[in-house]
Amino acid sequence: MPGESAVRIGLLLPDLLGTYGDCGNAEILQRRLQWRGFPAAVIPITVDDEVADSLDLYVIGGGEDSAQSLAADFLARQPGFARAVGRGAPLLAVCAGLQVLGREFTTGHGRVRTGIGVLDLVTAPARDRAVGEIRTRPVPSLLTEALTGFENHQGHTTLGPAAQPLGRVEHGTGNGDGFDGAVQGRVVGTYLHGPALARNPELADLLLSWAVGTPLRPLEVPGLAELRRQRLSRPRRRR
Amino acid sequence: MTVLNRPSRGTRPSLPVRTRAAVAAGNAAARASRAAGLGRGGIIGGRVSLALQPAALAHLCRDREVVLVTGTNGKSTTTCLLAAALRPFGGVACNASGANMPDGLVAALAASPTARYAALEVDENHLPAVLAETTPAAVVLLNLSRDQLDRTGEVRRTENVLRAAFAAGPSTMVIANCDDPLAASAAMAAANPVWLSAGNSWRGDSASCPRCGSAVREAFGGWRCFCGFARPEPAWVLDDGELVHRKGLRVRLAPALPGRANAGNLAFAAVAAASLGVPLDAAAAAAGAVDQVDGRYRVVGYRERRVRLLLAKNPAGWAETLRILAPGASPAVLAVNAREADGTDPSWLWDVAFGALRGRRIVASGDRAMDLSVRLSYAEVAHRVVPDPLAAVAALPPGPVELVGNYTAFRDAAARLAHAR
Ligand SMILES: [Zn+2]
Numbered sequence: 001m002p003g004e005s006a007v008r009i010g011l012l013l014p015d016l017l018g019t020y021g022d023c024g025n026a027e028i029l030q031r032r033l034q035w036r037g038f039p040a041a042v043i044p045i046t047v048d049d050e051v052a053d054s055l056d057l058y059v060i061g062g063g064e065d066s067a068q069s070l071a072a073d074f075l076a077r078q079p080g081f082a083r084a085v086g087r088g089a090p091l092l093a094v095c096a097g098l099q100v101l102g103r104e105f106t107t108g109h110g111r112v113r114t115g116i117g118v119l120d121l122v123t124a125p126a127r128d129r130a131v132g133e134i135r136t137r138p139v140p141s142l143l144t145e146a147l148t149g150f151e152n153h154q155g156h157t158t159l160g161p162a163a164q165p166l167g168r169v170e171h172g173t174g175n176g177d178g179f180d181g182a183v184q185g186r187v188v189g190t191y192l193h194g195p196a197l198a199r200n201p202e203l204a205d206l207l208l209s210w211a212v213g214t215p216l217r218p219l220e221v222p223g224l225a226e227l228r229r230q231r232l233s234r235p236r237r238r239r
Numbered sequence: 240m241t242v243l244n245r246p247s248r249g250t251r252p253s254l255p256v257r258t259r260a261a262v263a264a265g266n267a268a269a270r271a272s273r274a275a276g277l278g279r280g281g282i283i284g285g286r287v288s289l290a291l292q293p294a295a296l297a298h299l300c301r302d303r304e305v306v307l308v309t310g311t312n313g314k315s316t317t318t319c320l321l322a323a324a325l326r327p328f329g330g331v332a333c334n335a336s337g338a339n340m341p342d343g344l345v346a347a348l349a350a351s352p353t354a355r356y357a358a359l360e361v362d363e364n365h366l367p368a369v370l371a372e373t374t375p376a377a378v379v380l381l382n383l384s385r386d387q388l389d390r391t392g393e394v395r396r397t398e399n400v401l402r403a404a405f406a407a408g409p410s411t412m413v414i415a416n417c418d419d420p421l422a423a424s425a426a427m428a429a430a431n432p433v434w435l436s437a438g439n440s441w442r443g444d445s446a447s448c449p450r451c452g453s454a455v456r457e458a459f460g461g462w463r464c465f466c467g468f469a470r471p472e473p474a475w476v477l478d479d480g481e482l483v484h485r486k487g488l489r490v491r492l493a494p495a496l497p498g499r500a501n502a503g504n505l506a507f508a509a510v511a512a513a514s515l516g517v518p519l520d521a522a523a524a525a526a527g528a529v530d531q532v533d534g535r536y537r538v539v540g541y542r543e544r545r546v547r548l549l550l551a552k553n554p555a556g557w558a559e560t561l562r563i564l565a566p567g568a569s570p571a572v573l574a575v576n577a578r579e580a581d582g583t584d585p586s587w588l589w590d591v592a593f594g595a596l597r598g599r600r601i602v603a604s605g606d607r608a609m610d611l612s613v614r615l616s617y618a619e620v621a622h623r624v625v626p627d628p629l630a631a632v633a634a635l636p637p638g639p640v641e642l643v644g645n646y647t648a649f650r651d652a653a654a655r656l657a658h659a660r
Pocket of ligand 1: 448449450451452464465466467
């Protein structure tokens with residue numbers, strides 16, 4: 001077990017919501033801490049575990065339709081998860097994870113379900129499936145650099161007044177209304193896979209600075225600047 | 240080619256006239272396509288035959304002993320091994336080049352109209368349609384895991400589709416890997432499952448139960464879930480290189496192909512051949528001698544490098560391939576593309592444990608070399624980036640080089656290396 005001093009990253013439901021490489025987000029957070037001298041550990045939390053309320057940061061990913069309902073059932077019976085979010089622990093939710101954390105979503109079988117409600121949003125089925133590269137311009141109060149990822153979903157997400165979008169879509173679909181994702185306190189949701197933090201280190205460091213309570217010094221990762229340059233120059237503006 | 244039997248001449252007398260005409264037209268189209276330099280021509284010929292006679296697949300399978308091979312990984316290899324196992328005992332129609340949808344099947348069958356046997360790999364999502372048309376002697380189900388992320392064909396949906404097809408089918412024998420929970424879940428619906436314990440090195444997609452969603456656990460005698468879904472008792476076990484039937488029959492396998500997964504593929508080929516009445520030891524020996532499959536595992540010379548070509552398309556395939564890289568520190572080029580045929584989302588790179596490559600000389604390559612580079616950086620694997628796979632090979636010192644590519648990266652590099660010699 002990692003010592004009390006280690007930053008502990010809770011990887012929620014890798015067995016259910018680990019389809020699109022999103023488990024990589026936890027690995028990225030861990031490395032970015034370790035390379036700066038912070039001991040860090042990833043704590044996987046499977047459907048048979050309990051969510052501890054004491055972890056420093058949580059991530060949840062995307063997955064198949066059937067898994068999404070099981071994930072909602074699971075989180076709904078986890079008081080530890082509710083306490084962690086309630087005290088302001090940072091949380092990154094991607095795709096199906098974003099939908100489950102909203103107030104309402106529709107299952108693959110067309111059933112409308114109550115979500116966990118930590119994000120003020122509802123998701124309804126979109127007419128077409130959104131599959132492809134996505135680029136967004138983030139809200140300037142949080143981030144300065146463009147966000148890039150790959151989206152694969154059929155949800156149309158509408159935010160309520162308590163949530164603000166993470167970014168304005170420059171290419172792709174996102175929530176379906178010209179924006180992508182949601183930010184509410186320290187809960188950040190997005191449709192970006194890639195996984196999201198692999199292509200967007202500024203977002204990774206935002207979550208980490210919330211978790212450790214201090215700004216973090218810049219970090220150079222071999223290949224990352226060139227990957228961003230390629231991904232951000234690739235998709236041309238469509239809308 | 241070690242994989243293709245000599246094309247037989249003549250058309251089977253039992254084929255209806257319209258089917259015979261459709262097959263002839265398809266074969267002519269295939270020849271024309273090949274003559275025009277448009278590839279091997281198989282699929283176009285099959286498409287022509289099917290358009291002229293929609294029942295061509297059913298008619299071409301009639302009066303033969305057909306085995307369909309499906310699953311996410313190892314289909315082509317197992318089909319190729321099965322064809323080799325059967326060839327000493329009769330002609331074999333085989334789609335070993337991977338054209339595994341109904342048109343490809345028709346093309347392979349039409350190319351060998353008098354062959355007694357057919358060893359056919361079938362795309363897992365097309366198996367129900369093929370089963371509805373044909374009555375194979377056996378279906379081999381190797382495994383089920385995630386493949387292309389940008390497709391909506393999710394692995395659990397595939398499991399459901401196969402399960403329904405097996406439940407609806409008559410008493411077709413299904414030879415399936417009882418160590419893979421998703422494959423086992425589908426095959427349990429069959430009236431006549433034959434369980435083979437061939438091991439399962441990848442559990443990334445079957446950590447949760449396909450029946451209830453809880454965690455599948457390792458238990459004494461194999462995996463089980465608390466809902467009661469558990470590993471079936473195998474009839475055949477691959478144990479330390481020996482294939483053993485519970486009634487005592489046993490044969491030692493000597494696969495020329497490397498790795499644990501290929502030993503499993505050989506076991507499936509041998510059991511499938513034996514299910515057609517072929518002697519097990521002769522079948523296993525013939526299949527074991529196969530040392531390359533459509534260019535894979537082949538070693539080619541290139542500018543004083545001996546390049547071994549390896550294909551890995553998805554996390555399960557990469558897990559297996561990383562395991563069979565030559566022990567020691569022979570350098571490796573990893574080439575990743577994300578074209579249509581590969582799936583355009585390379586996020587799966589993050590589900591591959593590349594950390595196993597630490598200490599080896601690595602070059603990241605392919606269209607998506609930078610995605611791979613960042614993945615390797617976070618896995619703390621030192622590497623260089625050379626986007627062109629052949630230039631990447633040339634950038635390494637003379638000697639042995641492993642070249643691992645996903646689908647189009649492998650295909651293009653193999654074709655260029657074949658011409659570069
Ligand atoms: Zn279960």
